[in-house]
Structures are given as structure tokens and as C-alpha cells.
Amino acid sequence: MxxxxxxxxxxxxxxxxxxxxxNAPSSSITLQTHSLYPPYIDDDLQNRWFDFGGDAIINTNKHVRLTSNRPSQVGYLWSRLPLATLNFEIEFEYNVDGPSGHLFGDGFAMWLAKERASTGPVFGSVNGFDGLGIFFDTYDNERSHKHSFPYVQAMIGDGYKHYENDKDGSSTEAAGCEADFRGKTVVTKARLTYYKNNYLRLELQHEKEDEWTECFKIHDVKLPDQVYLGFTAHTGEISDNHDIISVTTKTLPPIAIEPKHQIPQTGKKPKSSSGGxxxxxxxxxxxxxxxxxxxxxxxxxxxxxxxxxxxx
Known part of the structure; x- marks a missing residue:
């Protein structure tokens, strides 16, 4: 035997x-310095870890409203400390909505950039940035794209490249996907995962609760050593409410380097993730x-x- x-x-x-x-226990750690939840502010009407500015309005029970549904607004939310960790995951809940109709805009952005709390023409922040910008764009300026809007797009800035508003950033796009995230009844979320010298991935929840789709995955993304986490939005002649509801940032343990054969997904609908x-x-x-x-x-x-x- x-x-x-x-x-x-x-x-x-x-x-x-x-x-x-x-059943392996997770070794991730939540970073309070880069996480945000209601009521958002303390007794001094400030937040210890984040700065708010521009036209941003804080509703302590609901959200940080970067812009209201009014023309020519700019609002921002920036971490006070740089994100000093090699591997991390940032998950945030947001809401973009306004009166029904065909014209609305312009959108909001998530940032991991060296410069913070300065307003400008790129979804409320500066152009020629150094770092990562992820743009949740709701208005088609060029009218000749092969993809539809709303559209989620990543741009890797080096301090010199400029985002072109009239082309909706098509010349500097690193990856992107179509995503109908505006005016949803389901909770809308995004989850950014970054492993230094490995890959960057963005997943979205906007169709069903607890159903995540991969928007894009890019290898060999090199971010500056010290970046600030930010959210900005702007409106022009057309407008929308752009709200950040919560932000959770976690450190991640290192993983094995993945093969670099994946091609960034551009101009396509996100792929549904599977747990099988x-x-x-x-x-x-x-x-x-x-x-x-x-x-x-x-x-x-x-x-x-x-x-x-x-x-x-």
C-alpha cells in the first residue's frame, strides 16, 4: 500500500x-493619508490629508462636488502628502450627473502627478504635467473619433507633452476605453492598480454592482518617484455635477513581473472581468x-x- x-x-x-x-491573508495596508470618506472635514472645516479648492463644495453627508452644474467652474481635491509607496491600489467612488439632455460636460480627471493644487485647462488642472492623468471625458470636441463618449483615457505626462483639448487628447493617449458612466443608477467606481516596473491597470464598475470591467492595462509605466493624488473637474459652456464620494488607497505586496506581450486597449469597450x-x-x-x-x-x-x- x-x-x-x-x-x-x-x-x-x-x-x-x-x-x-x-485563503491567504492580504498583506495590503490602507493608507489613511490618501483615503477619504464622509464627513470629509474636521471641526476646523479642514481635512488633515487633503486640500479642496476652486469651486469645490463639500456636502458632509454625500460627496465632494468638484463642480456644480454651472458653466465655467473648476474644482480640485489633492492629497497634501506624496504617495510614497512602490505598489498600490486606489479605488474611488464617483458620480457624474446633471439634467437630462444631449449636451453635458466636460468631465473630471484622476491624477498622480508631481505638481498639485494648480488649476488649468486639462479637466481643471495644468497642462504639461509630469505623471499620470486619467480623464473621464463626457464631451466630444473633435467629432471625428472612432469611439463614442463618455470615454476614459490615460495619458503619461513627462513635463513637456501637452494635452490637446480640441482633439480630446487623441495624440497623447496611452490607452482608453468607452464607458457609459454618466447618470447611472448603479454605484460607479474606478480601481487603479499600479506595480512599479510591472504594469498599470484600470478597472471600472458602472454596469452592475460588484461587476468590474478592465478598461486598460499598460506595461512599463514609469511614474515619478513622488506623486500627489488628485481629482479635478471643469465645465465650459455646458456643465455637469462631478462628485467624488470616497477614496481608498492601499499598499500592495510585490508580485512577479508579467510578460510584456499585452497591447494597450485603445478606443474599445472595456472587457468584463471573470472570476472563473x-x-x-x-x-x-x-x-x-x-x-x-x-x-x-x-x-x-x-x-x-x-x-x-x-x-x-
Whole structure:
């Protein structure tokens, strides 16, 4: 029975390893310095870790409204400290809405940039920035794009490249996706994951609760060593309410470097993420381990019939 016992030990070890992987405790840490929740302000009407400015309005029960549904507004929300961690995840809940109609805009942006709290023409912040800008654009300026709006777009700034408003940033786009995030009844969220010297990924929730879709994934993104986390918005002749409801920033443990064969997704609808991969891998391990046990058992029976094994 030695072969059979060995096979059972292999099977048990495989199942135990899978269970341990599926239930491994997370080593991520929430960074209070870059997280924001209601009521947003303290007794002095300030926030210890964030600055608000421009036309931003704080409703302590609901949101930080970067711009109201009024023309020519600019509002911002910026962390006071740089984000000094190599790998991180930023998940934020937002809401973009206003009166029904065909014209609304212009949108809002999420930033990881070296310069903070300065207003400008790029969704309320400065042009020629150094770092990452992710633009939630609701208005089509050029009218000749192959994709529809609303549109989510990433731009990697080096301090010299300029975002072109009249072209909706098409000449400096690193990746993007169509995403109908405006005026939704479902909670709208975004989740940015960054591993230094590995990849940057943006996922969105805007169709169903707890259903995330991958907007884009880019390899070899190099951010400046010290970046500030920010959110800005602006309106022109047309307008919208642009609200930030909550922000949660976590550190992430290092992971293995991924192969760099993925092509950034540009101008396409986001792909739905699936949770089936882990189960299939678990099933594969079970089948492989069971097959190993079967082979060992057959070998044991054949060896036993040959009379070369002594019985006890």
C-alpha cells in the first residue's frame, strides 16, 4: 500500500496548497493619508490629508462636488502628502450627473502627478504635467473619433507633452476605453492598480454592482518617484455635477513581473472581468493529483501480481 499512501499524500498536499492560496491573508495596508470618506472635514472645516479648492463644495453627508452644474467652474481635491509607496491600489467612488439632455460636460480627471493644487485647462488642472492623468471625458470636441463618449483615457505626462483639448487628447493617449458612466443608477467606481516596473491597470464598475470591467492595462509605466493624488473637474459652456464620494488607497505586496506581450486597449469597450480562472486552476490541480494517484495505484497492482512484493 506504499504507492497508494504516497498518492493520497500528494493529493492532500495539492488540495491543502490550493486552500492556503485561496485563503491567504492580504498583506495590503490602507493608507489613511490618501483615503477619504464622509464627513470629509474636521471641526476646523479642514481635512488633515487633503486640500479642496476652486469651486469645490463639500456636502458632509454625500460627496465632494468638484463642480456644480454651472458653466465655467473648476474644482480640485489633492492629497497634501506624496504617495510614497512602490505598489498600490486606489479605488474611488464617483458620480457624474446633471439634467437630462444631449449636451453635458466636460468631465473630471484622476491624477498622480508631481505638481498639485494648480488649476488649468486639462479637466481643471495644468497642462504639461509630469505623471499620470486619467480623464473621464463626457464631451466630444473633435467629432471625428472612432469611439463614442463618455470615454476614459490615460495619458503619461513627462513635463513637456501637452494635452490637446480640441482633439480630446487623441495624440497623447496611452490607452482608453468607452464607458457609459454618466447618470447611472448603479454605484460607479474606478480601481487603479499600479506595480512599479510591472504594469498599470484600470478597472471600472458602472454596469452592475460588484461587476468590474478592465478598461486598460499598460506595461512599463514609469511614474515619478513622488506623486500627489488628485481629482479635478471643469465645465465650459455646458456643465455637469462631478462628485467624488470616497477614496481608498492601499499598499500592495510585490508580485512577479508579467510578460510584456499585452497591447494597450485603445478606443474599445472595456472587457468584463471573470472570476472563473481561480476555479479552473483549482479543478486542474484536483484532476492532475487524482490522475497521479490512479497511475500509482495501477502500478502497485501490477507490481503486486508479479509476486515481487512481500505481503505483511
Amino acid at each position: 506504499l504507492f497508494l499512501k504516497t498518492g493520497l499524500l500528494v493529493l492532500s498536499a495539492a488540495l491543502g496548497l490550493t486552500a492556503a492560496q485561496n 480562472g481561480g476555479f479552473l486552476w483549482f479543478l486542474f490541480k484536483m484532476v492532475a493529483a487524482a490522475g497521479l494517484v490512479g497511475v500509482m495505484f495501477v502500478a502497485y497492482r501490477v507490481y503486486d501480481k508479479s509476486g515481487n512484493m512481500k505481503r505483511f
